[in-house]
Structures are given as C-alpha cells and as structure tokens.
Amino acid sequence: MTAEPAWLAALPAVAGQVPDLSLCVIDAGHRFVSCHGAWLQVRGLTPADVLGRPVLDIVAPTFADLVTEMVDAGLAGRSERTEFATDHPHDSGTRRAIWEMGVSPLTSPDGEPMALFTARNVLRSRASDAARTTSEHRFRAAFDATPMPMLLLTTVPAHPAGGVRVLRANRALGDLVGRPVGDLVGVDLTPAVVADGLVGAELARLVGRALRGGGHLAVDSWLRHTDGTRVPVSVACSPPVPATDEDGRDRTELVVLVRDLTAERATHRALTEALAGEHRAAEHLRQLERQRGDFVAAVSHELRTPMTSILGNLEVLLDGDAGPLGPMQALMLATVENESQRLRGLIEDLLRTASVQAGAEPAVEPADVDLAAVARAAAGAAAGPLDARGQHLRVTSDGAAWVRGDAGQLGDVLTELLTNAAKVSPAGAEIRLECARSGADVTVTVTDAGPGITDDDLPFLFEPFYRTAHASAQALPGTGIGLTLVAHTVAAHGGTVSAASGPGGAVLTVRLPAAGFPSPLARSSA
Amino acid sequence: MTHVLVVDDDPAIASLVAFKIGRMGARVSVEADGEAGLAAARQLRPDLVVLDWMMPRMNGLEVCAALRADADPQLASVPVILLTAKAQESDVERGFVAGATDYVVKPFSPRELVSRVTAALPPGALGA
Numbered sequence: 151m152t153a154e155p156a157w158l159a160a161l162p163a164v165a166g167q168v169p170d171l172s173l174c175v176i177d178a179g180h181r182f183v184s185c186h187g188a189w190l191q192v193r194g195l196t197p198a199d200v201l202g203r204p205v206l207d208i209v210a211p212t213f214a215d216l217v218t219e220m221v222d223a224g225l226a227g228r229s230e231r232t233e234f235a236t237d238h239p240h241d242s243g244t245r246r247a248i249w250e251m252g253v254s255p256l257t258s259p260d261g262e263p264m265a266l267f268t269a270r271n272v273l274r275s276r277a278s279d280a281a282r283t284t285s286e287h288r289f290r291a292a293f294d295a296t297p298m299p300m301l302l303l304t305t306v307p308a309h310p311a312g313g314v315r316v317l318r319a320n321r322a323l324g325d326l327v328g329r330p331v332g333d334l335v336g337v338d339l340t341p342a343v344v345a346d347g348l349v350g351a352e353l354a355r356l357v358g359r360a361l362r363g364g365g366h367l368a369v370d371s372w373l374r375h376t377d378g379t380r381v382p383v384s385v386a387c388s389p390p391v392p393a394t395d396e397d398g399r400d401r402t403e404l405v406v407l408v409r410d411l412t413a414e415r416a417t418h419r420a421l422t423e424a425l426a427g428e429h430r431a432a433e434h435l436r437q438l439e440r441q442r443g444d445f446v447a448a449v450s451h452e453l454r455t456p457m458t459s460i461l462g463n464l465e466v467l468l469d470g471d472a473g474p475l476g477p478m479q480a481l482m483l484a485t486v487e488n489e490s491q492r493l494r495g496l497i498e499d500l501l502r503t504a505s506v507q508a509g510a511e512p513a514v515e516p517a518d519v520d521l522a523a524v525a526r527a528a529a530g531a532a533a534g535p536l537d538a539r540g541q542h543l544r545v546t547s548d549g550a551a552w553v554r555g556d557a558g559q560l561g562d563v564l565t566e567l568l569t570n571a572a573k574v575s576p577a578g579a580e581i582r583l584e585c586a587r588s589g590a591d592v593t594v595t596v597t598d599a600g601p602g603i604t605d606d607d608l609p610f611l612f613e614p615f616y617r618t619a620h621a622s623a624q625a626l627p628g629t630g631i632g633l634t635l636v637a638h639t640v641a642a643h644g645g646t647v648s649a650a651s652g653p654g655g656a657v658l659t660v661r662l663p664a665a666g667f668p669s670p671l672a673r674s675s676a
Numbered sequence: 677m678t679h680v681l682v683v684d685d686d687p688a689i690a691s692l693v694a695f696k697i698g699r700m701g702a703r704v705s706v707e708a709d710g711e712a713g714l715a716a717a718r719q720l721r722p723d724l725v726v727l728d729w730m731m732p733r734m735n736g737l738e739v740c741a742a743l744r745a746d747a748d749p750q751l752a753s754v755p756v757i758l759l760t761a762k763a764q765e766s767d768v769e770r771g772f773v774a775g776a777t778d779y780v781v782k783p784f785s786p787r788e789l790v791s792r793v794t795a796a797l798p799p800g801a802l803g804a
Contacts, residue, residue, distance in 0.1 A: 451730055454761040458783035459688035465786050466692065471699055494783060 154201065157259050158184040162197070170271040175256060176221050177264050180205045189269050192238050192247060212236070217267075224253035224265025233272075248273045290318075299323035299383075299408040303339065303357060304393070305401050314339040314357055317403065326383075326410055328376035348374045353385050353406075360387035360404055370411070382411040446504045453497045460490050492627070499631040503614055518665050519557045521592050522547035522585045528564035529583065535572040536581070543568065547585035551592040552665040555643045560662075563639050563647075566632045567596040567658050573626050574600030575655065587664060591645075594660045602651035611649050612637040636660075678702040678801045680793065681720060683713030683739065684728035684759065689782075693726055693759075696786040697793060700802045710734025714742055721751060724797055726789075729760035729771070736760070737774040744775035755796035759784070 154161075158175055165173040165187035172187030182200045190197065193208070200208050209217050216232065223230045231252040237244035249269050256266040293300060302318035319334035327334075337343065344354045350371030368386040375381050388405040395401050464487045466472055468480065475483065529545050536543055553560075564583070571581045579599035586593055600620070603611065607618045615630040633647075640647045645662035680702045684690040687708070694704040705720055707713040711733040717725060725743070729736035736758055746752045758776040760767065771779045778792050794802060 451761040454782040455686050455689065459686070459692060461783050462689070462692045462696075462786045466696060469787070471696070 154184050154197070155258070162186045168270070170274060172269040174267040174269075175264055176205055176224070176267055177258075178225055178262065180218070180221055182208070183258075183264060187269075188271050189249075192245060192271070210236070210238075220251065220253040221265045221267065224255050224267065225263050227255045227263070229254045246273060247271045248276060293318065293405075294320050296320060297322050299326045299410065301334075301406040301408070302403060303406060304395075304403045305361065306338065307395075307399050307401055314361070323408060326375075326381055326408065327373050350380075353383075356385055356387055357404070357406065361390050361402055363390065368409075373408070382415050384409040384411055442504070446501065449504065450501050453501070457490070457494050457497060461487070461494065464490060502635060503631050515556050516554045517557065518552055519555050519560060521551040521553050521560065521594060521662065522549065524557055524560050525564055525583055525585045525594055528561050528568055531561070531565045532568035532572065535569050539572060539575075539577045539579075541572055541575060541578060542580045543583065544580060545583045545585075548587065551585050551587055553592050553643070553645075553662040554665050555662065559639050560643070563636050563660060564594060564596075566636050567594075567660070570628075570632060570658075571596050571598035571600070571656075573628065574598050574620065576600075588661070590664055591661050592664045593662075595657055597652060597657045598655040600655045603649055603656045604651075608649060608651075612647070678724075678797060679705070679720060679722045680724045680726065681705050681707065681713065681717055681722040682726045683707045683710065683716075683731070683736070684726075685709055685731045686728070689728070689759070692786060693789065696790055697726070700790060700793070702802060710736065710739045714739045717743060717751060717754070718746070718748075721748075722754065723801065724755045724757070724793060726757050726759060726793070727776075729758055729762060737770065740771075740774040740776055757789075757792055757796060759789075 161173055161175070161184050165171055170188045172185070172189035174185035174189075175183040177183050181202055181204055184197070185200050186197055190200065195208070205217055205221060206214050213234075213236075216234070220230055220232065229252065231250070233248065233250045235246070235248045237246055248271065250272045251270075252268045254266045254268075256264040258264055293302065299322040300320045301316055301323060303314050304317040306313050306315045316334050316337045316339070319331050321331060324331040324334060339349070339354055339357060341354070343349060344351050350373070352369045352371035353373075356369050356371070368384045370382065371385050372380040372382050386407045386409075388407070390402045390404045393401055393403045464483060467475065467483055468487065525545060525547065529543050532543070568581065568583065575581055575598045581599065582595075582597040584593075584595045584597075604619065607616075607620075610616045611618070612633050613630075614634045616634075617628065617630040620626075621628060621630075637647050640660055640662070643662055645660060647658065647660050650657045650659070678701070680697050682690055682693050682697070682704060683706075684693065685708050690706050690708065694706050698704045702723075705716060705722065707716045710731045713725075713727065713731075714734060716722075717739075727736040727739055734742075740756050740758065743754060743756065744752055755777040756775065757778045757780060758771045758774075759780050759782060760771070761782045768779050777796050780789055780792060
C-alpha cells in the first residue's frame with residue numbers, strides 16, 4: 151500500500167477547513183498521490199482506498215473524459231474551472247451533488263509536474279443562498295406593502311460622521327411625507343437633516359440609542375411633509391441587527407416603525423377644546439348664579455329694611471306708645487298695616503322665588519320622615535284659614551308613610567296646598583287630604599271643593615306668578631307663587647306634583663319616593 | 677340706669693328701636709356705623725348692644741367679634757342682639773358663632789324686640 155508523501159501532510163487539514171471541499175493531487179501517470187474531502191465521502195471511500203490508483207478507476211465513467219482533460223491541463227501548467235451536477239449512488243438511492251471543479255499546476259519537491267484537483271459540492275451553499283434570497287424577497291414584499299410606514303436604516307461605516315442612512319423606505323412612509331420612496335432611499339440621518347427640520351430630533355436620538363443597544367420604547371416626534379407641515383408621529387425601533395454590505399463590510403441595520411398621530415392629535419385637540427369650552431360655559435353659569443345670589447341678598451336687605459321701619463312704626467302707633475289715637479286714626483292705621491302686611495307677604499314671595507331661581511334655597515337635609523305625621527301637622531298649621539271660612543278638613547292615612555326628606559320643607563308644601571284649597575273652596579265646604587302608599591311611592595292628595603281647574607289653566611298652574619282665571623275673577627288673595635315653590639320643593643325631594651280636575655273640585659297630588667327605595671334626590675346637603 | 681347702645685346705619689330703624697327701648701325706661705345711645713359703634717361701646721360700656729349686621733365700615737359680625745375679644749371682661753360679655761335681613765339658617769349660625777346673644781330677623785315686630793331685650797338683660801334691669 152502506497153503511503154502519502156510527507157510534503158502533502160497538510161492537505162487533509164486544508165480540505166477539512168472548507169465545507170464540502172475535496173482536494174486531490176494527481177501525478178503525471180494520472181494516479182492519486184493524495185485525496186481528501188467530501189467527494190470521497192460521497193463515494194463511500196477513504197483516502198487509503200484511492201492512493202496510488204489511476205483516476206479513471208475511481209471516477210464515474212460519465213466524467214472520465216472531463217477529468218482526464220482537466221488533469222492533463224494541470225499537468226501542462228494551466229488552471230481550469232468547470233461545474234456539473236450529478237446523482238451519486240448511495241445507500242438509500244442517489245444523492246444529488248453540484249460539483250464545482252478546478253485544476254491548478256503543482257510541482258513536487260522532486261520537480262515532478264502534478265495537478266492539484268479541487269472539487270467542491272456547492273449544492274448546500276446554493277440552497278442556502280436560495281433560501282436567503284427567498285426570505286429577503288418575502289421581507290421586502292411585506293415591508294413595502296404594509297400600511298404601517300417603515301424605514302430600514304443602516305449604519306454607514308465609511309460615513310465621516312459615522313452616520314445612519316435610509317436603506318429602504320416603504321410606500322406608506324412615502325405617502326406620509328408626500329415623497330416618492332426613491333427620494334428617501336440614501337438619505338443620511340445626519341445632524342444637518344435634523345437641523346434642516348426634515349425630521350424631529352427625538353427620532354434621531356431614538357435611532358442613536360437603539361444602535362447602542364437601548365431605546366426600543368416608542369417616542370413622539372415628527373416628519374416634514376413636502377407641503378411644509380410637520381406630521382406628528384410616534385416612532386419605535388427594532389433591535390439592531392448585524393449585517394454585511396456588498397463589499398463585505400460590517401454594518402448594523404434596524405427598522406424604524408412610524409405611527410401617524412395626525413388623527414389622534416386632532417381628536418385629542420378637539421376633545422380638549424370642547425372640554426375647555428364646557429369649563430368656560432360652566433364657569434360663566436356659576437358666575438351668573440353667584441351674581442344672582444348676590445343680587446337676591448342685596449334686594450332682600452333693601453326691601454326688608456323699609457318694611458321693618460313701616461311695620462314697626464305702625465305697631466308703635468297702634469299700640470299707643472306714641473300717644474293715644476282717635477278711632478278714625480286707629481282704623482286708618484289698621485288699614486295701612488293690613489296693606490303693609492300684604493306687601494310684606496308679596497316681597498317675601500318675590501324673594502323666595504328669586505332665591506329658588508338663584509339656587510340659594512336651603513338644601514334638603516335628608517332624614518326619614520313620616521309624611522302622614524307631616525300631613526297632620528300641616529292640617530294644624532292650616533287650621534286658621536280653614537276655620538275662618540267654616541271649612542272642614544278630613545285627613546285620612548293608612549298608617550305611617552316614610553319618605554326621605556326635610557320635614558320642615560315638606561310641611562310647608564302641604565300647608566300651602568291646604569291654604570290654597572281653603573281659598574278656592576266655598577265657606578263650610580269639606581276639604582280632603584289623603585296620604586297613602588302607592589307601590590314604590592308615597593302620595594298625598596288634597597281635594598278641594600272649588601270650581602276645579604280649566605284646561606286653559608292646567609299647563610300653567612305651577613308657573614311663577616300665574617293666577618287662574620277663577621282666582622283673578624274672584625280677587626282671591628295670592629301672588630301665584632305658592633304652587634311654584636311647592637313644585638320646586640317636591641322636585642328637590644325627587645318627587646313630582648300634579649294637578650287634575652275632579653268632580654268635587656281640583657285634586658293636587660304630591661308623589662314622593664318611599665324611603666327604602668332608591669331616591670334620586672335632586673340635591674343633597676350642599 | 678340701664679344703658680342700651682343701638683348701632684344701625686338705617687336712621688328710620690335706629691330711631692324706631694331707640695324709641696321703643698327708651699319707652700322701657702332704658703337710656704339709649706345710637707351710632708350709625710360699625711366703627712363708631714365699637715368705639716362708643718368701649719367708651720360708654722353699655723349693658724346691652726343692638727347691632728345691625730350689614731353696615732358700612734365694620735359690619736355687625738366684626739363688631740360683635742371685636743367686643744367678645746375685648747380685654748375688658750364686662751364688655752366681652754355684654755349681651756348683643758343682632759338685627760339682620762339675612763334670614764337663612766347658615767346666617768343665623770354665623771351670627772351666633774361671632775358671639776351674638778340673640779338674633780332678630782327683619783322685618784321684626786318692635787314688641788318682639790323689646791321682649792328679647794328684656795330677656796337678654798338681668799332680671800329687673802328695666803324695672804318692669
């Protein structure tokens with residue numbers, strides 16, 4: 151068995167360093183002097199199997215001519231390259247190979263001409279190139295077609311400022327800034343570009359941070375549109391990816407994802423403006439209410455002070471404190487006092503109305519109140535006007551009727567309804583007050599014996615200062631404010647008041663949520 | 677003789693109150709604004725002060741608080757009846773917080789005021 155020559159001892163190591171490479175040295179007699187690498191493995195042979203044997207014994211007959219020609223060329227001092235594909239028989243059928251073959255002249259230490267034959271199976275590297283190309287195509291297609299604006303940036307090793315350049319921009323980004331994609335490719339993201347106002351400084355800083363391995367969080371920035379406007383954007387960077395350029399130089403690439411904030415900003419601005427407008431309007435209303443409250447306070451003082459003086463002096467005179475009065479003087483002063491008291495009542499009604507309208511009415515202090523008990527107390531309070539006309543009040547209730555509210559204010563409501571009933575009913579008539587539970591509510595109905603309410607009056611009954619045709623015709627005392635205040639107080643208790651004309655007269659019904667059921671109190675303690 | 681100081685910027689009310697209290701047998705002094713009222717109170721040391729709330733310069737609440745804070749214990753404890761057109765419960769509360777002894781809402785009856793003045797003075801002070 152022939153041994154490998156010592157001067158070729160390095161050959162196996164060289165062959166082993168390059169994947170899929172085979173190296174063979176062939177002498178002038180076309181015999182293997184040495185052979186190592188992938189080709190032998192594909193053929194299922196070892197270097198020892200072929201040593202000293204003629205090349206044509208080993209290579210497949212298909213290639214015999216080709217190999218002979220190449221070996222001859224090498225022996226003759228020429229270098230040649232060629233490539234062909236073949237299927238090698240193997241245990242489980244055949245194995246495909248694409249051989250890239252070359253031959254170079256070689257001289258042995260003894261001065262013998264030889265041929266160095268190289269063969270490399272490039273199938274695997276070709277497949278991997280093809281796969282890479284496919285993957286690259288897919289990436290580009292996705293990058294170009296995605297509706298999200300994106301930039302592929304790369305570091306520029308040769309750039310004097312060590313800058314970052316746009317390697318690729320997609321259509322969405324071109325649309326966003328109003329430029330063809332081609333105009334963007336190759337643009338350097340230098341400090342000058344930032345200074346020229348083409349992109350926001352935040353974007354450049356983000357890219358810088360991302361290239362140093364940080365800053366993947368999105369930041370708000372802007373891009374300059376060709377029409378000169380700034381497009382507000384949110385930008386985020388992919389982590390940097392090492393890559394190689396066409397000249398084999400290392401570079402770093404990263405993808406910048408851009409989100410257009412124009413619509414978002416516009417919505418936000420519109421909302422903020424609307425909110426500010428609301429605030430201004432609300433503040434204006436509050437100011438008006440304060441002014442009205444101040445006005446009511448000032449008018450109260452201005453009207454009550456002279457009334458105090460008039461009524462006080464009348465009282466002193468009528469009491470005889472300022473000297474005795476003749477009967478005629480006393481009668482005339484009594485008339486003045488009556489009319490002054492009427493005027494005072496009118497002023498108090500006016501002030502209460504103004505106070506209610508200014509929202510300065512005392513707040514409801516909610517407590518559990520038995521409306522039946524309040525009704526009985528109101529009957530007592532209204533006894534004066536009823537007795538004066540010889541009228542009879544019948545109060546009926548089916549036990550306690552609890553509501554949430556202010557007993558004093560609710561008492562005023564029922565007293566007002568009873569006083570009203572007494573006014574419109576004839577002398578000696580019967581007036582009825584009925585307090586009852588009705589589902590989730592408590593109702594109090596006051597039925598008078600008057601002429602009822604006409605359809606003309608009904609819609610206006612609770613309007614301030616409205617007087618029914620009957621009240622005006624009969625010159626009944628009153629200012630038309632009582633029922634307005636009733637409606638206001640009942641509403642503040644989360645209830646309603648309604649009026650109807652029944653056979654016996656008018657029926658006014660106050661309906662309040664029963665305690666224990668959720669009650670939409672219009673106002674709580676202020 | 678029992679001495680009552682009436683402080684009210686409305687001369688009609690001031691004179692009515694002065695007349696009615698004078699009829700009870702008290703000596704009455706009248707001042708027309710809060711500052712003058714406070715100065716008069718310090719000088720005259722009255723047995724009772726009838727004080728309007730809404731007045732120029734010092735209002736009644738401020739005068740009342742100043743009286744209560746006075747170094748003279750007699751003046752600091754002088755009965756003060758506040759007169760006012762402010763009728764709301766919160767106003768009444770503010771009046772008492774400022775140190776008022778009693779509170780009368782305008783329009784008031786002179787008879788009622790006299791009853792309150794009598795009640796605020798020591799028994800027999802007016803010899804009635």
